[in-house]
Amino acid sequence: MNIIKFLVNGSAPDPYIVTFTKENGKLNAFCTCPAGKNGQCCKHRRNILSGNTKLIESNNHEQVTIIQSWLLGSDLEKALIELEESESKFDYAKKRLSAARKNAAKVMRS
Numbered sequence: 001m002n003i004i005k006f007l008v009n010g011s012a013p014d015p016y017i018v019t020f021t022k023e024n025g026k027l028n029a030f031c032t033c034p035a036g037k038n039g040q041c042c043k044h045r046r047n048i049l050s051g052n053t054k055l056i057e058s059n060n061h062e063q064v065t066i067i068q069s070w071l072l073g074s075d076l077e078k079a080l081i082e083l084e085e086s087e088s089k090f091d092y093a094k095k096r097l098s099a100a101r102k103n104a105a106k107v108m109r110s
Contacts (some may be wrong), residue, residue, distance in 0.1 A: 004067060006043045007058040012034050015057045018044050027074045041083065049080065 001023040007015040008031075016033040031047070035042040044055060049071055053061045071077045 002070075004060070005058070006060060006064050008048075008055040009057050010044065010055070016044055018048060018057075019047075020070065022070045025074070027070045027076045028051060029076070046080070049076075066089050 006018045009017045019030045029045040
């Protein structure tokens with residue numbers, strides 16, 4: 001099994017630990033932040049998977065490229081693509097809803 005760990009800055013005084021494992025072609029990602037512990041998709045893992053190294057406190061920034069190579073073609077990559085597409089559609093829907101509310105309020109006043 002291949003394992004890479006990062007110390008990342010978060011809201012707690014001590015850094016969180018983000019751990020990536022690859023075994024038999026399967027990539028897993030774990031984080032000790034509250035969201036990660038609750039089984040949610042946290043920004044710490046997503047940042048590293050996208051190549052963003054800003055929150056990394058450990059001296060292994062160069063290993064992010066290894067993680068990205070592990071991601072290619074994995075089930076996790078497919079899930080992240082679906083997540084990003086869904087977030088984009090959700091943001092668009094929120095903007096349309098806001099515009100529709102403003103328009104309804106405008107029509108009510110006229």
